[in-house]
Amino acid sequence: MLPASRFLVVGALGLAAAASASAALPTVLQARTSWIGNTFGFGDGVWTQINITAIAVTPDGRVYTNAPWDESGAEVSVYKDGKVLGTAGGTHGWGNYGGNAIALNRRYAFVAVGVGNERGKLSKPGVWPPKGTQWFGVSRRDIGDMKRSVAFQANLAADKDGHAQLAAAFLMINEAPEDKRGAPKTDELRQDVGGLAATDALLYVANTAMNRIEVYDAESMQQKGKWNATQPGRLALAKDGTLWALVDSQGGKARLAHYTPAGVTIDDAPAFAAGTDAVDLTIDGQGRLLVADNGPRQQVLIFTRDGGANKYRESSALGERGGIFSGIAGRPGPQRFNGLTGVGVDAAGNVYVSTNGIGVRQGSIGAGLGTTLESYAPDGRQLWLVQGLLFVDGAWMDPARPNSVYTGNKRFELDLSKPVGQEWKYVGFLSGRFKYPEDPSFSIGDWPGQPIAxxxxxxxxxxxxxxxxxxxxxxxxxxxxxxxxxxxxxYFAGRERGTESIPNHPPHGDWIWRDDNGNGRFDANEFDVNNGLLPNPGGWGWWVDAKGDIWHTSDVRGINRFRYGGVDRVGNPKYAYDNAQNYPMPAPFNVVKRAVYEADTDTMYVTGYTADEPFDRGFWKEVGRRLVRYDHWSKEPQQRYSIELPWDTKSKPLATTIGLTLEGKYLFTVEPVGMVHVYEKDTGREVGVIKPGPEVGGASGWVDVPNGISASRQANGEYLVFVEEDARGKVMMYRWRP
Structure with a gap:
């Protein structure tokens, strides 16, 4: 431990403070805007949604999708021939959410949705549920114009308010208690609609929680019948009017059931092989049954009727057995599925498959593993593919391979000679849920985050x-x-929050885990507990320097340094509390939010708040209002300069700083709305700003990851600056040459 007195003279040693960031409008730098991770960049107003959990397909190949959440409201979207035709709207905000089922007839799209009341802030009888409750049900939309809801409740239809118009076309299936976040629950109780199927006359609804299948008139939306079925999920109608269903759908071991239109069981449903996790089903023009298997096989199973036995048997499959985890594990490609959620077919026999990296029932993980929607010809050729691969996910250049980029759970390769938005290729999925099921990516709902490679x-x-x-x-x-x-x-557990599902975890939240035996699991003897050796920062700032030391800031307890201790016998980097130290709060700060250390020069960049620039609890993710560079950090720290960072909480958009990084001769910071500030590293002088260009519609979503920015200097002197972009399933990539 170093004595606190080392910082008493830091302020006196500093050079004159750099000019105020708000003194003049900064120069807008000439930078080329591009992106990685999404088929579309929003330059023409479209993007691939970040999650797809259900699909329905028209005879002519239009694909209608649904998901509980897309950050910019594309929960329900329509695609054809690899293009986005539009979004439905009305499924995001003001208490509205998407869902996990969708069905079509010739007039309507029936969409599973959730409706809340924003913790009681929304109140209108029939439009929003009473405080403390939420609704799950079906929204009826015009199949030719998904933004148009088609009313069947006359009393609400007469109200010209747009929310009442949506409510007039909503069929409530279940009312349930509201969760603490004021959003529809996605836990094991599953109060939402598990499956839908429709003819021009009838709508079939899988009421999963109530263990029944309900039948409604497709025009009046009045219930016409119902029958018991254990935890029914996805539904599919055959040409003869019979209904196929996945039942016992909640435990990962769903089975098939076949019913007459009146709900009488038909004894011809095939049994699945062991290990099958059936998540969706459809019937093709040949009468074959197609089942999406999200188990280890990661295939679409195809069942054909055996005429002699009057039973169905598995006759073939679409997809490479093992999906993305077969062969070179994690390598994406045609028919290498990853987390199947939906399957559909058109009149020509083309098959459509949706994936999201995990499956329909996501638990705490949310949408962050990347969605795909792809089409295959009857002979298995891939016809088209759209991708929305990133959400709350930053990027960092691979230090071992040129033109290779890591995100939180993926790897991309760049070809910078290609046109804007086409420079990237998805080449690696990093999260092996079958081989490494205890990977915290699958058990902690914290989203991918910001990588440092x-x-x-x-x-x-x-x-x-x-x-x-x-x-x-x-x-x-x-x-x-x-x-x-x-x-x-x-794994460093900086806080107790979020670690409850980690096996064998110590109490409280101040411990380090290392995979001593190399099995990727949290075994009981692999934890190092702090036990008071080091102040627990519990703060926002994590940084890994080029020599492997980990730095963790505290709001008020200074900065912890965990020294890299080499690798153990299985190749893990070693860190321990007895090889760490705490640096006390450096002057002039009274709250420290980030500490970015440059190991080669022993230089530290600290951000936070001072007595004159106090911390505002309403802006808790920000880096702070001041940045100070300290030279000779580990010996006798000297303040070289001090920068006043952007801070205007009244402006629209908000002007604060959410992250910073270093590369080459420059220091890069980013505002929550994505504008990048570039400073000379040696002097602290602001060079200018980089703003989103027309290639992405001049728009960037919220930067929602602390320090959601990185930069890489290329051999030709060009800088690639990556910024997490929360809104539309991508990471921004700015190309700037000083």
Whole structure:
């Protein structure tokens, strides 16, 4: 531990403060705007949604989708031939949510949705549920204009208010208690609609929680019948009017059931092979039954009627067995499915498959593993593919390979000679849920976060923060054994929040885990508990320097440094509380939010708040209002300069700073709305700003990851600046040449 007195003279040693960031309008730098991770960049107003959990297909190949959440309201979207035709709207905000089912007839799209009341802030009888409750049901839309709801409740239809118009076309199936966030629950109780199917006359609804299938008139929306079925899920109608269903759908071991139109069981449903996790089904023009299997096989199973036995048997499959985890594990490609959620077919026999990296029932993980929607010809050729791969996810250049980029759970390769938006190629999925089921990515609802990739002692490690900077995950790689997969290697529990589902975790939230035996699991003897050796910062700032030391800031307890201790026998980087130290709060700060250390020069960049620039609890993710550079940090710190960072909480959009990074001769910071500020690293002088260009509609979503920015200097002197972009399923990539 170093004495607190080392900082008493820091302010006196500093050079004159850099000019105020608000003194003059900064120069807008000439930078080329591009992106990675989404088929569309929003330059023409469209994007691939960040999650798809259900699809329905028209005879002519239009694909209608649904999901509980897309950050910019594209929960329900329409695609054809690899293009976005439009979004439905009315499924995002003002208490409205998407869902996990969708069905079509010739006139309508029937969409599973949730309706809340924003913690009681919305109140109107029939439009929003009473305070403390939420509704799950079906919204009826015009199939030719999904933005137009088609009313069947005359009393609400007479009200010209837009919310009442939506409510007039909403069929409430279940009312349930509201969760503490004021949003529809997605837990095991499953009060939402699990499946839908429709003819021109009838609508079939899987009321999963009530263990029944309900039948409604498609025009009046009045109930016409119902029958018992155990936890019914997805539904599919055959040409003869019979109904297929997945039942027992909540435990990962769904089975098939076949019913007459009146609900009488038909005894011809095939049994699934062991390990099958059936999540969706459809019937093609040949009468074959197609089942999306989200188990280890990751295939669409095809069942054909065996005429002699009057039974169905599995006759073939679409997709490489094992999906993305077969062969070179984690390598994407045609028919290498990853987290199947939906299957559909058109009149020509083309098959459509949706995935999201995990499956329909996501638990705490949310949407963050990347969605795809793809089409295959009857002979198995891929016809088209759209991708929305990133959400609350930053990017960092791979230190071991040129033109390789890591995000929180993916790897991309760049070809900068290609047109805007086409420079990237998705080449690696990092999260192996079958081989490494205890990977915290699958058990902690903290979203991917901001990666930092470092090459240390000849090995590449990926360090990953989360949306709230609660914890730090560490991954190692073994391409010969695991392909593209990132192997869980270490974990810093900065707080207790979020660690409840980690096996064998110590009490409270101040411990380090290292995978001593190399199995990627949290075994009981692999934890190092602080026990008072070091102040627990519990703060927002994580940084990994180029030599592998981990820095963690506190609001009020200074800065902790965990020294890299080499690798253990299985290749994990070693960190321990007895090889760490605490640096006290440096003057002039009374709250520290980030500490970015440059190991080669022993230079530290600290951000936070001072007595004259106090912390505002309403802006808790920000880096603070001041940045100070300290030279000779580990010996006798000297303040070189002090920068007043953008801070205007009244402006629209908000002007504060959410992240910072270093590269080459420059310091890069980013505002929550995505504008990048560039400073000379040596002097602190602001060079200018980079703003989103027309290639992305001049728009960037909220930067929702603390420090959601990185930069890489290319051999030709060009800088690539990556910024997390919360709104439309991508990471911004700015190309700037000083």
């Amino acid at each position: 470092r090459k240390i002692d000849g090995r590449t490690f990926l360090y990953l923060t989360d949306m709230y900077s609660d914890h730090l995950k560490i991954y190692r790689f073994d391409s010969k054994r695991d392909g593209e997969l990132a192997i869980p290697s270490g």
